[in-house]
Amino acid sequence: MGRLWEIPGLAAGKKLRTNYPRIVALTMTDRPSGYETAPLLRDPDADSEDGETTTSNPTWSERLNSESLAQKPLTPLTKLLLCISLVLLILAAVFIGLFAGVQHKLNSERGRNGDDDKPPSTVTFTATSTVLATTTAHLPSPTNAPKEPVCLTPQCVMLSSSILSSLDTSEDPCENFYEYANGGWLRAHPLPSDKSSFGKFEALAQQNEQIIQRILETPSPSSFKTSYDEQILGKLRGFYNSCLNETRLDERGQEPLAEFVQTLRKLYRGERLSVSSTPEEQKEEGRRLTEALAFLHSRGIDALFDFRIEGDVGVDPNHMILWFSQPGLGLPSKKYYQEEEIRDMYQDVLTRLILSVAEAEEKMLRQKEGMSTLSFTAQSENIWSPWPWPPLGGDGDDVDDDKLENQTAKAYKLAGKVLQFETKLADASLDPEILRDPVATYNPAPLSNLTIALPQIHFKEYFASFTPRSFPDRVIMTYPPYAISLSDILDRTSSEVIETYLVVRTALTLSPYLGMSAPSWRAQRTLYEVLSGIKKGAVGDRAEYCVQQVEEKLGFAAGRYFVNETFTGESREKGTKVITDIVKSFQRSLQDIDWMDEKSAKAASQKAEAIRVKVGFPLSPDTRDPASIANYYRLVQGDEDKFFENVLSAGSSDKFKAWLQLGKQRDPDSWRMYPSIVDAYFKAPANMIVFPAGILQPPFFNKDWPSYMLYGAFGSVASHELTHAFDSAGRLYNQDGKLEQWWTNETSDGFNEKLDCIVKQFSEYTIDDGKGGKVHVNGNLTSGENIGDSGLIQAYRAWKAQYNESYLAGNEEQLFFISFGRIWATNMKPVAAVQRIRTDPHSPDKYRVDGTVFNIPEFAEAFNCSKKAKLNPPREKQCIFWGNV
Structure with a gap:
């Protein structure tokens, strides 16, 4: 070029x-x-x-x-x-x-x-x-x-x-750089009615999805005619076509969900229907609750608590051990349970789910048994006891309106009890900013501590559902008081409320995979629309949704063909060079950091040197080897007639694969992101940064771009992930991924001063809540990501370091910063923005741009900003992490 x-x-x-x-x-x-x-x-x-x-x-x-x-x-x-x-x-x-x-x-x-x-x-x-x-x-x-x-x-x-x-050239970049860099794009890309947010990340994700869609809908090239590729593509296309078949989904209606819930009820109820009182009955109830939870968790449905398999960061970060933590909730965060308007809406949704599932189960029983209305009613009353209302009965014509109203009232009352139960779980859970603290959440204990704290769960039987040959004797508890609180909550809650809680957790998770005419689908959709702010009834393109499902459930399989089509030539080598250039720039800058002493700087350089860089695609499963991919997904169905079952099969496969790592050493070649995803991450226990092929596409990356574009866009992503190794959480892990104090006390004190500065800076930023009010950014929750964004200066330095070697030997600083700023263009509904403030550790995109360049003097120099400009503050007001003030 x-x-x-x-x-x-x-x-x-x-x-x-x-x-x-x-x-x-x-x-x-x-x-x-x-x-x-x-x-x-x-x-x-x-x-x-x-x-x-x-x-x-x-x-x-x-x-x-x-x-x-x-x-x-x-x-x-x-x-x-x-x-x-x-x-x-x-x-x-x-x-x-x-x-x-x-x-x-x-x-x-x-x-x-x-x-x-x-x-x-x-x-x-x-x-x-x-x-x-x-x-x-x-x-x-x-x-x-x-x-x-x-x-x-x-x-x-x-x-x-x-x-x-x-660009929006009516804006002054020294006052509002985000709008200057993105205003034109934002105006040209108004939010689609079916989306709560849409930006450069989403736009690239759509392009990647279109590539996968073309692969799924066109004949395979001759290079993919191996038996393994035929098997893989058969699964992918079967999954995709089952999702596209909306006619079949509507024909099946609530049936798949009703069958799943029936299995759940049988496990939870067992042979006994009375409320437990004696020790033996309590033990039996615990066994049934354990079986029901294992059934749900193995299908990827959150309830009561969560287990994950991760390295023991206090002893051996590569030894995979069991971590016990709080579960996901029906609402996005604890704060929503404190808002009366949201609670009322959520109770209505739960009521609709309870009624729709109950009606579907009755219809299914009636069809299976072929009973008369009278005999069915007698049978179902026995089956449904102790459900707080009798079955609807009949085909609908002979159901009394007063009776229907009574059923709804009872369901609403039960939904209120489930809401109260969930509220207690939320109150017992850690706040998200504390949950991100690696020291506060590392609490190793013998397994007996957990079994004593939570006797209602028979953990050995629970583990046997996943790993029949391996029973852990040690567990990491992210928050030990949660297990104690959960035990107390369970003791104070009736069996019918716990059962209903399990049912609605199931319905909220699985009903999106039903046909859109199903009552449960419509109920959960109401919740989604309210919390995201999208237009009521606005549903996007079905093919786009189905490709997303293929990526989420079979991402490494789809990634094989995506990589083959998009990630060729020198892309991997060029992307790796940008990353390693930034690592070297970071190492050089350590000697100039005012809060870091020589001993800590040397250790930080060693950690940066030890970071494992992964670019493009994983080797476990090996994207290049169809046999590896086929073996990885051997448990997953691809039935073109059963989308719901395909989803369950994929969810079960993921869970069981994770549990199979328990007690083993970390696989250094495995990733948690599939190749086509537009994202990147740093994994502290593995001291690893990962950049899937999906993000190595324009507007983030092109191997033929001039260096100021390449380092400004993709370089900012790379520097962000590198800097996570030294942010408020990442700095607590040494170069081997182990939690320990490896900085001197003086350096740690200096870092904390900078941390306090950036927490204060971002806590002053606000967004509109869509109701005439303002919501402040949570500076504590976002501190790690804000520090990560401050790594932009390392990308700038890496570009300048090879500046004279570049054939673009001109003043390109402004375009470097524009290349950074424009990747964060995002339009978002106010309701969705509020949800992001409450749940997302990332700051709003506007502040990821303006808040970052606020702390980089080189930006103001590049744009000749006056000393009075908003984004050219005095040095004493800047939070400069990676240099001398």
Whole structure:
């Protein structure tokens, strides 16, 4: 690729400084949908200083086309003079551009010798109607032709267009950089009615999904004709087609859910229906509750508590051990249980779920038994006892309205008791910011401590459901008081409420996989619409949803074909180089960090050196080996007729695979993210950073991009994940992933001062709640991610370190920051934004941009921000983690 362009800044008084002639645009005739149709570039000097267009001094071209000239015929001499003038003007533009290139090089050399204090002057020329050259020129001096040609390829033009269309040049980047970098894109991409948020991450995810959809819907290429590939693609397409078959889903209605709930009820009730009182009866009730929970947990349904398999970070981070923790709840966070409006809505949803499941079960029993209404009623009353109302009975025509009203009232009352039960569980749970504290949540204990604290669960029988050959003798409890509180809550709750709680947890989790005409689907959809703020009844494209299900349930299988199509050539090597460059930049910067002493800096450098970098796709299962993939998914169905059962099969497979790691050493080649996902992560116990192929696509990555684009976009993601190794939680793990004090006390104290600074900074940010009020960002919850975002400076330094080796030897700082800022463009419903504040450890995207550059002085220098600008604060107000203040 030839030397690319820079974009002139269009905000008033803020020009993007450039030192070379740039290609800006060609007439676009083959532009992808979604791009703005506005001109690719406007003249930055066309506006007056106050932002109003001036007309008192017409340009030469305006005078040329003025009425006075237009009214008079041009003589041959006049035409000749005009042509000569035009040619001379074009030649002048070319020579000034050439002069500027060499002069910049001379000035750069002079700057290194301390003689670069003369301000440049900005000269702008319009060469043609479709190509605009913008250059910052010093005094002319002899020069040679530029070594690299201007890039006029379609790729360069499209990239230029995408950046320009993202900008809102009416904004001052020094005051509101997020809007400056993203305002154009945000206006061009209003929220779809079926989505609560949509941004650059979601847009790329859609593109990745479309690739997978094409793979699922077209014949396999000859390179994938092995028996294993046929098996894998058969599962993928069977799963996908079962999801697409809405007619069949509607025909089945509530039947799949009713059958599942019936199995759950039989496990929970066993042979006894009376309330336990004697020790033996209590033991029997515990056995039945244990069996019911094991059944749910093995299918991926949260209830009462949660187990996960992870390394023992206090002893051996690679030895996989059992972690006991609190469960997910029906509402997104504890705060929702304190809001009366949400509670009322949630109780209504639970009521609808209770009634719809009960009716479906009765219908299923009636069909299976083939009973008359009278005999069925007698049988079902026995089956449903101690359910607090008799069955509906009949086919619906002979059901009394008063009786139906009575059933609804009883169901509503029972839903209220379930809500009270869940509220108690929420109150007993840790707040999310504490749950992210690795020290507070590492509480190793003998298994007997858990069994004593929670005697209602027979844990050995529970474990046998997952790992019949391995019984742990040690467990990590994230919050020991929760087990004690749960035991007390269970003792104080009736059997019917516990059973109903298990049923509604099942219905909330599984009803999204029913047909949209099913009452349970509509009930849970109401909850989703209220909590996310999407338009009532707005449902997106079914194919998009089904591809998402394939990715979530069979992601590594789908990832094999996604990687083959998108992640070829040198992408993996180029992505890895960006990451390793940033690691080296971080190591170099350690000696200049004001709060870190030499001993801690050396240890931090060793940890950075030891980080395992994973790019593109995992090797366990091996994306390149179809036999590895087929073996990994050997338990998963692909029945084209049964979407619900396919989901359960995939969920069971995931759970059992996780439990099979118990007591073993960590698989260093395994990932938890599938290859097509648009995301990345740092795993502290493994000291590993992972970048799936899904995020190594534009607008985050392209191996042929100029370095300022590559390091500004993908580099910011890479630096974010690296910095997590040294954030408020990551810093507590050493280079082997073990929890221990490896910094000196002085360094830890210095870090905590910086941490307090960034917590305070982000806690002052607010969002609109959609009701006329403001909600503050939780600075404690988001501190780790905010520190991660501060790693942007490492990407900047990594780019500058190889700056002179780049063929783009110009001032590209502004485009570096624009490349960073524009990846966070997101439109979001206010209700969804509030939910994110309460549950998400990431700050709102606006503050991930503006809050980050607030603490990077190089940003203000790049944009020539005044000392009074919002994003150029005094140094004492900045939270600078990775340098001297």
